[in-house]
Amino acid sequence: MTPGQGIAGLRQERAPMPRPGRGQVLLRMRAFSLNFRDLLMIDGHYPGGAPDAIVPLSDGAGEVVELGEGCSRFAVGDRVCPIFMQSWIGGDMTDADGASALGGAIDGVLAEYVVVGEAGLVAVPGYMDFAQAATLPCAAVTTWNALYGREPITPGSTVMALGTGGVAIWTLQLAKAAGARVVITSSSDAKLERATAMGADHVVNYAATPEWGAAARAFTGGRGIDKIVDSAGPGTMPQSLAALRRGGEIAMVGVIAPGTIDPLAILVGGALVRGVMVGSRRHFEDLGRALEAHRIEPLIDRSFTFDEAAEAYEHLRAAQHMGKVVIEMT
Template sequence: MRRYMITPGGGIDSLTLIDCPTPEPGPGQVLVALKAVSLNYRDLLIADGLYPGGGASGIVPLSDGAGEVVAIGEGCRRFNVGDRVAGIFMQSWAGGEIADADLASALGGSIDGVLSEYRLFDERGLVSVPDALSFEDAATLPCAAVTAWNALFGMKPIMAGQTVLTLGTGGVSIFALQFAHAAGARVIATSSSDEKLARARALGAAETINYRTTEDWASEVRRLTDGRGVDMVVEVGGPGTLGRSIAATARGGSVQMIGVLSFAQIDPLPILTGGVVVRGLMVGSGEMFEGMKRAIVTNKIKPVIDRRFTFDDAVGAYEHLRSAAHFGKVVIGVAQ
């Protein structure tokens, strides 16, 4: 089989395609022929050496993939040959609260990921893929979609009639827009591109803000909410945007802090005086994945795929993600 290796800190240029033996499943293991994988901003951070995890000798990158079971090991009870499956981001986080040990089971970071023609999984590290979803659709879900789901419904679920602010139009933000809209929430979306904002409105955003032409977008959010602010912000920027996200949040609302795309100091006083909850989260569990999957099928939500690349052009997929020109997810097809 073929798989890619990348050296954390070596940049995209360190991405190398190699041949290696196809593994055989041991007790409780499942061999999956991967059909599609997708990229997240985390994968660029790993390539640039800005994300914890990954050895100096290199790892198989990417956390998100879907495929078909082609062999099962002794004692495997959850899956059969021919089943369609997708991997869980943290292989050991089946449900409940996250444990420190779960962080060491993150695909494509702490352990080898899915940019490979075949991969062995523990059967507990997989979820089934509904017939309504293609392999490409399913490959977009494990990180970005589960993260958005956890943000919206993992602590204090967003309710119909409440207002959600999403930042940008990457994978997490687009899934958050789709999930919140399906739940009956009002969504305000931001982007630096009017074209992308038009696409966000087509997906259900009630209002949009171009943060390049409206630098004080927190005040604009306040204006759009009659001075109240939003009930929840899906915050993917990190410290560089966190202060404005807090300023845009209603008293008692929450900022779901997911990404660290920019860095700056923040003033904690508005958190105190505004009664704002700032919650950090790391993707989600297999249990969350299952609940999200049912909601996607019930609401007929279609993952937004910006562009598809071939397995041999994985470098091109990384470069496209780096350009920030994408809207939604970047997918790589895997063909054996």
């Protein structure tokens, strides 16, 4: 992929089979999923830029086919997912961790075979197939960090997610599994109906209700939402703050809606606005245990073949999807 060229910058290339070095493993990739970040990358709009040519995508699942010297965490045949930032094992994220992000700072996973560090892998939940597991590394881990990374939600918490993309649907599924009440917004009544069928306690069409923050707050009896997972950013911040309870948290996980942020509203409301840049291996491992316990099925909107990767990008760009867009090896 050549960043900045859009879909035209995607191309298939043949390369020698990679070989794992010490502490590395060779993976045969089986499935991948797309994120809005991947559109920013091909369009050349990703903050900080990217190398002139890079293997795209952060999210994938595959199987171990060869171990490098000194590897002991996994065995040949194990099903695994590479983590988003290969060096972020636990604790707070560092600048160096940001430089290890797959499909951004370094080559990603959209290939038949990839070599990654053994430390940068987690096991696939046993009940999931490869396509389902490929939805986890960015959207699901981001959601887990948003819900549990600082002030964990508890049974009875009220949580709001904006839209019905990957992070929003994972927010609905993981928050409901925790016993929380969930509010979902969308401009599509059809998507809101599906979200209600999936367990959403309250839905708001933000196109029909411009003051959707007040509508969400009214659902709580005027108290306000405990935690908002905001995947849009500055453009939605005024309404998110209007919905939030005093002292509540907005986990900002995306910046797709331009706008300005009023610090006075944050100050007066005692709001915590926390930037969430995916999560660590420890977050991913905690997520995996929760998924095993609740056997949550990821929502996959549509699957494409490896040769249809460009079509998968276009489908994501159209923004008509609900849940995750997946690419599978055949």
